[in-house]
Amino acid sequence: MTRILTVVSAIMFFAIPLFSQNTWTKQTSGYSENFRKVVFSDSLYGWIAGDSGLIVNTTNGGNNWVTQKRNPNDYIIDISFLNRLYGWCIAWMISGSNMQSIIYSTTNGGNNWTTTVYPDSTTLLNTVYFLNSSTGFLGTTYSSTKSILKTTNGGNNWYPANVDTNFAASFPVKTFKFIDSNTGIAAGGYLDVCGVVWKTTDGGISWTSGMVGSEPYNSIAFPNTNTVVIAGGDYEYGVSINYSTNRGVNWNTYFTGYFGIGYSLSFRTATEGWIATGFSQMFLKSTNSGLSWVNEDTPDSTAIYSLTFPNQRTGWAVGDNGAILKFSGDPIGIINTEGKVPDSYSLSQNYPNPFNPSTVIRYQLSVVSYVLLKVYDLQGQEVKTLVKERLNAGTYEVKFDARLGGSSSELTSGVYFYSLSANGKVIQTRKMVVLK
Numbered sequence: 478m479t480r481i482l483t484v485v486s487a488i489m490f491f492a493i494p495l496f497s498q499n500t501w502t503k504q505t506s507g508y509s510e511n512f513r514k515v516v517f518s519d520s521l522y523g524w525i526a527g528d529s530g531l532i533v534n535t536t537n538g539g540n541n542w543v544t545q546k547r548n549p550n551d552y553i554i555d556i557s558f559l560n561r562l563y564g565w566c567i568a569w570m571i572s573g574s575n576m577q578s579i580i581y582s583t584t585n586g587g588n589n590w591t592t593t594v595y596p597d598s599t600t601l602l603n604t605v606y607f608l609n610s611s612t613g614f615l616g617t618t619y620s621s622t623k624s625i626l627k628t629t630n631g632g633n634n635w636y637p638a639n640v641d642t643n644f645a646a647s648f649p650v651k652t653f654k655f656i657d658s659n660t661g662i663a664a665g666g667y668l669d670v671c672g673v674v675w676k677t678t679d680g681g682i683s684w685t686s687g688m689v690g691s692e693p694y695n696s697i698a699f700p701n702t703n704t705v706v707i708a709g710g711d712y713e714y715g716v717s718i719n720y721s722t723n724r725g726v727n728w729n730t731y732f733t734g735y736f737g738i739g740y741s742l743s744f745r746t747a748t749e750g751w752i753a754t755g756f757s758q759m760f761l762k763s764t765n766s767g768l769s770w771v772n773e774d775t776p777d778s779t780a781i782y783s784l785t786f787p788n789q790r791t792g793w794a795v796g797d798n799g800a801i802l803k804f805s806g807d808p809i810g811i812i813n814t815e816g817k818v819p820d821s822y823s824l825s826q827n828y829p830n831p832f833n834p835s836t837v838i839r840y841q842l843s844v845v846s847y848v849l850l851k852v853y854d855l856q857g858q859e860v861k862t863l864v865k866e867r868l869n870a871g872t873y874e875v876k877f878d879a880r881l882g883g884s885s886s887e888l889t890s891g892v893y894f895y896s897l898s899a900n901g902k903v904i905q906t907r908k909m910v911v912l913k
Contacts, residue, residue, distance in 0.1 A: 501760070501794065501802045503776045506542060508533065508799035515795045517787040518558045519867065524587060525795050526556040530568060534587050539793065539803060545587040551579065555604045562586050565605045565613070565632065570594075578602040580615075582632055593632070603665070606653035614638070614681055616650025616663060624650050625663065627681050639683040645673040646686040654697035656705075662725050664707045666693030672709055672717070676725045690730040692717050696742040698750060698767075702859050706767035708739025708752050716754055720767055733770045735761055741783040745792060745806065747862045748881070753781040753794055760784075760794075776802060788866040818870045819843050824897040824905040827877070831912035834887075835878040838863070838895055842870050846899040852877060853894045860893060879911050889913075 510527040517523035521538045525531075530551030533542045551568040558564040566581040578595035580602070595602055600617050607613035615626040615635060623637035624647050640646050651665035663675040663684065672690030677683060694709035694717075707719040710732070716739045720729045737757025744750040744766075752761040752770070758778045761770040775781050775794075781802065784794035792804030819841035827836045840850065850864035863875050877895070879888040890913045896906040 501776055501792075501804050503779070504539065504801040504803050506799040506801040508542075510799055511797045512795035512799060512801070513553065513782050514556045515783045515785055515793050515801075516556055516558050517785055517793065518560050520787045520791060522558075522561045522586065523785075523787070523793060524556055524558060524564065525801070526553040526566065527795075527799075528552075532556065532566065532587060532590075536586075538791070539801070542801070546581075546590055554602065557605050557607060559607050559610060563607070563610050565607060566590070567602045567605050567615075569601060576601060580605070580632060603649055603651050604653060606655075608655055608658060608661075608681075612681070614653050614661075614663075616653065616665065618649045620647055622647075624648070625675065625681075625684055638677075638681055640675065641683075641685050643686040643688075645671055645688045646675070646684075648673045649693070650675065651693065651695050652697050654699065654705075656699055656702060656724060660724060662697055662705055662707075664694035664697055664709070664719070666690070666709070668693055668711055672707075672719065672730070674707065674719065674725065674728065687728075689719055689728045690717055694719060695738070695740050696752075698742045698744050700744050700747050700750065700766040701862060704766055706742060706744075706750065708742040710738040712738070715757075716752060716761060716770075718767065718770070733761060735759070735770065735772050741785075741794075743785050743792070745786045745804075746789055751784055751786075751792070753784045753796070755782050755796075756780050789864075819872060822846075822897070822899055822904045824895075824907060826907055827895065827909045831910035832879070833911060833913050834880050835876055836909060837874050837876055839872065839874045840897050840904075841872050842868060842899060844870050846870075847901070849896075849898040850875065851896055851898075853896065855892055855894075860888065863895075 510531050512525050512527040514526040523535045525533045530548030532546040534545045535542050553568045555567040564583045568579045569576045570579050577598050578601050580593040581590045583590050600620050604616040611631050613628045625638040626635040627638045628635050649665045650663050653663045655661035659680050661677045666672040671688040672694045674689045675684045675686045692711040694707045696708045698706050705721040710717040714732050715736045716733045737754030739752045740755045741753040748766050750763040760773045763770045779796050779800045781794045781796035786792040790806035794802040821843050823841045825839040827838045847867045848864050851862050852860040888911050897904040
């Protein structure tokens with residue numbers, strides 16, 4: 478468990494402990510439409526897409542939600558935001574017996590949306606994903622020549638990516654996720670036929686595909702830089718998982734044994750992940766980076782279809798009848814530490830050192846920063862990400878456990894390094910020793 482210490486106002490002379498329930502609670506939304514997608518660009522700015530072409534937005538961390546767009550003729554399939562300003566939405570426009578794909582885009586956080594009708598009426602779009610404001614990708618429902626489309630000018634023009642001719646390469650693409658600017662994974666497939674994974678290592682110019690399961694996949698997450706977890710499933714066998722520990726070179730596929738379909742997957746920490754299973758009215762939770770899962774009922778037996786974690790302490794999930802759930806994470810103790818903000822960045826030596834099985838790492842931030850705190854082995858391979866979020870100025874402590882969430886993944890005795898970066902700049906790297 479992470480324990481965070483941060484500086485509070487100088488007028489406070491005593492510690493104020495705050496405690497959360499580490500659970501999901503239902504919020505009052507004011508909407509009755511079924512919600513299907515939720516995305517957050519950061520801890521404050523989020524969007525929800527639902528039935529009747531509804532898009533709602535918060536700019537204050539979910540305290541209030543306001544309607545940005547509503548069109549009863551639209552069936553929203555996907556929504557994606559790059560940051561607080563740039564976003565895209567895929568919808569199917571229904572007119573009588575005809576359906577055609579619509580791409581909505583915004584450059585001001587959804588206050589205004591530009592509408593583009595996808596010109597090929599024979600192909601429906603499934604998903605949208607942007608690497609940056611210029612480069613993006615579309616996945617289609619089925620196409621022998623353009624299952625994956627790419628743009629390099631912000632969506633003004635789309636062209637087919639180079640996809641191999643594997644049997645399943647033209648199957649529906651339902652989701653994208655990139656590990657870095659070059660390496661990306663797409664997933665999808667056909668119900669009762671096969672699950673498919675596509676992979677690129679050249680920034681999406683070309684893709685290779687492979688059949689890696691018996692059922693389609695809907696959501697991708699990266700617990701760390703090497704591990705890929707994909708969720709999907711079917712109505713008969715339940716939630717299925719596809720798992721890789723080497724960036725998608727090799728895959729392990731298994732059914733969890735739980736009823737439902739893995740509609741949405743997100744990791745709160747490097748080890749703790751959650752899956753929204755839709756109509757089965759439960760979550761699945763992993764505490765070992767997706768190797769195994771247990772079930773947890775949703776509040777009021779609500780059908781939940783999408784979830785996300787903007788940071789390690791807060792999560793959001795949405796579902797039927799306007800349901801919005803909020804996750805409150807691990808207990809947080811807020812303590813006055815000398816009554817002043819640190820005047821510089823610093824990374825302290827861990828204590829105890831050597832250690833077995835756990836140690837504490839302390840660091841200071843002089844200004845609001847996007848923080849990365851990672852552990853590496855002697856070969857420079859990442860062992861674990863301890864912190865990856867935006868934090869206020871203050872003094873922080875984080876506990877590192879060499880067991881990494883389970884006895885099967887314990888670190889061996891030896892020397893390891895931990896490195897602090899703030900706003901993209903490496904602050905300091907220190908050495909620590911595991912001794913068993």
